Every structure is written in structure tokens, then in C-alpha cells.
Amino acid sequence: MPRGRPRKPGKPIVIHVRLRLWPGEDDDLIRLLASPRTRARLIRAALRGADVARLASSGDGPRPEEMQEAFDRLIF
Secondary structure, eight states, X not given: OOOSSOOOSSOOOOOOOOOOOOTTTXXXXXXXXXXXXXXXXXXXXXXXXXXXXXXXXXXXXXXXXXXXXXXXXXXX
């Protein structure tokens, strides 16, 4: 029996981003991105216009409605 999540069909597109964050100037972002397990989710949410400050404080992901609204704003 396979372990973990089932693989998604297709091949993903991988984009590498390098940020230079300065202690004392970018402390909020350094704390937000400290956990490697949540970085991709937070970056996706930020690019889609979600309220990242709320996500950081609650630890929850954006609701599907929030994601759809952000996506609609991005396209139109």
C-alpha cells in the first residue's frame, strides 16, 4: 500500500526564487518563511492576493473562496 498523498497527474513546473532578507529590516518575513514546510503555500497565497498576515497568525491556509476571489482579481 503506498504511503503519503497520491501523486498528481502530469509534471509540475518548478520555479526557483531567491530572496535576500535582512535581519532588522525584514524580520516579519524571516519569521513567516522560517518553516520550509509552509513556504510554497504562503508564497502561492501571497501571489494570489490572500491576506498573508492572517495566514501567519492563524496557521491555516486560505479558504477556497479567498483563493477564487484573489484569482479573479489577478485575471480581470
